[in-house]
Amino acid sequence: xxxxxxxxxxxxxxxxxxxxxxxxxxxxxxxxxxxxxxxxxxxxxxxxxxxxxxxxxxxxxxxxxxxxxxxxxxxxxxxxxxxxxxxxxxxxxxxxxxxxxxxxxxxxxxxxxxxxxxxxxxxxxxxxxxxxxxxxxxxxxxxxxxxxxxxxxxxxxxxxxxxxxxxxxxxxxxxxxxxxxxxxxxxxxxxxxxxxxxxxxxxxxxxxxxxxxxxxxxxxxxxxxxxxxxxxxxxxxxxxxxxxxxxxxxxxxxxxxxxxxxxxxxxxxxxxxxxxxxxxxxxxxxxxxxxxxxxxxxxxxxxxxxxxxxxxxxxxxxxxxxxxxxxxxxxxxxxxxxxxxxxxxxxxxxxxxxxxxxxxxxxxxxxxxxxxx
Amino acid sequence: xxxxxxxxxxxxxxxxxxxxxxxxxxxxxxxxxxxxxxxxxxxxxxxxxxxxxxxxxxxxxxxxx
Numbered sequence: 001x002x003x004x005x006x007x008x009x010x011x012x013x014x015x016x017x018x019x020x021x022x023x024x025x026x027x028x029x030x031x032x033x034x035x036x037x038x039x040x041x042x043x044x045x046x047x048x049x050x051x052x053x054x055x056x057x058x059x060x061x062x063x064x065x066x067x068x069x070x071x072x073x074x075x076x077x078x079x080x081x082x083x084x085x086x087x088x089x090x091x092x093x094x095x096x097x098x099x100x101x102x103x104x105x106x107x108x109x110x111x112x113x114x115x116x117x118x119x120x121x122x123x124x125x126x127x128x129x130x131x132x133x134x135x136x137x138x139x140x141x142x143x144x145x146x147x148x149x150x151x152x153x154x155x156x157x158x159x160x161x162x163x164x165x166x167x168x169x170x171x172x173x174x175x176x177x178x179x180x181x182x183x184x185x186x187x188x189x190x191x192x193x194x195x196x197x198x199x200x201x202x203x204x205x206x207x208x209x210x211x212x213x214x215x216x217x218x219x220x221x222x223x224x225x226x227x228x229x230x231x232x233x234x235x236x237x238x239x240x241x242x243x244x245x246x247x248x249x250x251x252x253x254x255x256x257x258x259x260x261x262x263x264x265x266x267x268x269x270x271x272x273x274x275x276x277x278x279x280x281x282x283x284x285x286x287x288x289x290x291x292x293x294x295x296x297x298x299x300x301x302x303x304x305x306x307x308x309x310x311x312x313x314x315x316x317x318x319x320x321x322x323x324x325x326x327x328x329x330x331x332x333x334x335x336x337x338x339x340x341x342x343x344x345x346x347x348x349x350x351x352x353x354x355x356x357x358x359x360x361x362x363x364x365x366x367x368x369x370x371x372x373x
Numbered sequence: 374x375x376x377x378x379x380x381x382x383x384x385x386x387x388x389x390x391x392x393x394x395x396x397x398x399x400x401x402x403x404x405x406x407x408x409x410x411x412x413x414x415x416x417x418x419x420x421x422x423x424x425x426x427x428x429x430x431x432x433x434x435x436x437x438x
Contacts, residue, residue: 091430119431121413141430144388148430151413155399196388199427199435252427252435260416261434 009225016228017051023235024055031057031187032234033324035177036194037064037352038222044361046224052231059324060357062176062280063194065141065169066093066350067322070276071310073169074099079306080136080167080299081112087130089123090138092116097349100310104138120152120166127156127164136299139166143200143265146170146288150264153290153297167299168289170269173197174205175286176277180323181213188215188324190234195221195249200265202257206245220248268294278312278346279319318345321354328355335359388429390437393422403428 024030034040040060043049049058062068074097081088081104088104095105095116108114113133117123120137127135139149149166156164173194180186193206198219206217216237220230230248237244247253268291275287290298299305312318316338317331328334328347338344340356347353351360391403391410401414403426413432414420426433 118410119412121431144434145430147416147434148413148432151415151432154415155413196427196429196434199388251438258416258435264416 012225013051013228016225016232020052020056020228020232020235023232023239024053027055029055029057030189030235030238031059031324032190032192032231033059033061033180033188034192034227035061035063035173036192036197037067037350037354037357038194038196039192039220039227040064040354040357041352042222042224042227044357047361048224048227051224051228056231056235059188060321060328060354061191061324062180062277062322063142063173063197064347064350064352064354065145065171066097067318067346067353068171068176068277068279069094069097069140069169069346070278071099071312072276072306072308074103075101075308075310076305077138077167078102078104078107078112080303081107081114082110083134083303085134086303087113087115087126087133087135088138089115089117089120089126089135091118091140093350094138094140096343097346098343100308120149121155124152124156124161124164127161131163133163135164136303137164137166138169140169142171142173142194142197144194144196146269147200147258147261147264150261150268153268153294154264156297157294162296165297165299165302166290168269170288171275171277172271172286172288173201174208175283176280177206177209179277179280179283179286181209181215183323186323186325189238190216191218192227192230192234193217193219193245195219195226195253198247198249198253198257200257200261203245203247203253203255204257210243210245214243216243217245218248219245219253221252267291276309279322313344316345318347318355321345321347328358331355388427388434390425391428393420393424393426395422396420401426401433403433 123137218230218233269288271285272287295301320326343349347355391405395402417433417436425437427435
């Protein structure tokens with residue numbers, strides 16, 4: 001398959017692995033945060049962590065939108081879904097995310113009209129097909145997903161579809177990275193930045209990591225060879241004393257991103273003053289809301305929401321997993337009380353969540369690590 | 374994008390390369406691995422059959438070289 005097979009070549013992978021081997025100093029650990037859940041998933045699915053020396057430690061970052069949504073926003077979504085006049089459209093991954101009042105799946109079992117969609121454009125189609133109902137789309141995701149919502153809002157306005165609205169929870173990748181870099185005691189040496197977010201925003205938004213924090217960054221794609229090459233590029237930077245934002249994904253990503261996608265975002269959305277992230281707390285200018293010009297399509301403007309803040313379950317250590325302070329299996333409920341079938345924390349819900357990736361692919365610990373009895 | 378069902382669609386970095394089969398106004402039918410889907414193409418126009426698009430959540434984000 002074009003664009004896949006050439007990035008999964010076993011011989012090339014071994015060659016890259018040997019090259020990586022020459023770039024590490026024996027015994028000196030290099031901590032690399034892969035920001036994006038898609039990378040976490042790929043690393044464990046393809047066993048990339050076994051192709052690199054034990055000195056290279058992957059730290060899993062906050063780039064899974066399902067994992068970072070606070071429980072209070074899930075409760076708001078459930079309140080919307082339970083309105084008798086509402087058809088609530090959501091990506092399937094959000095259905096099982098637990099809020100303080102259960103999940104959307106449980107709300108659906110109680111007769112709420114919750115529908116799974118693959119695209120906000122599908123939700124807009126639902127609105128066209130159900131003119132006597134209010135269709136609310138649960139808009140969630142980083143800058144890769146936000147343009148789909150933006151485009152849908154622009155189409156809704158152009159076509160005068162008035163029974164469609166978005167419950168906007170889109171987030172931005174830069175501010176949480178700064179929050180992680182500012183966390184006391186956290187040691188990270190380098191970053192693997194998300195390839196498809198960067199398709200939209202470009203590589204420029206990562207330059208502060210290099211300029212202000214002296215950490216090398218490589219933007220990369222999702223195939224095993226892409227990730228191995230990114231590791232090699234980061235190790236080379238460290239070895240040569242360079243600190244740059246490098247782009248491994250030049251076949252898609254440009255420094256300035258996709259100007260049309262950014263223009264669509266700019267036209268429809270603006271930054272919130274602050275937004276709560278699960279595990280990271282409140283982060284300024286880290287999320288998007290609809291512009292006042294789109295109030296007619298803004299579920300937050302059109303419907304009354306509880307807006308309550310809900311504390312995360314005490315047993316859950318998603319917050320520490322999300323900043324890379326502990327590995328998933330070090331969480332006290334990992335694989336026992338918390339499993340993909342009955343998740344307590346969000347990291348276990350999404351297949352891109354660090355805990356689910358470890359659980360599903362049977363990765364518990366690398367040889368040097370210890371697994372609690 | 375549902376073309377790769379193994380991944381989480383909300384993942385902001387889950388986009389799939391798919392080939393344009395037909396173009397109809399601001400939408401295109403794309404195919405990846407034998408599966409077809411309709412995507413919005415406003416962000417990458419102009420698009421022609423045979424072009425390879427990076428698709429996510431029902432829209433094309435970029436045209437691949």
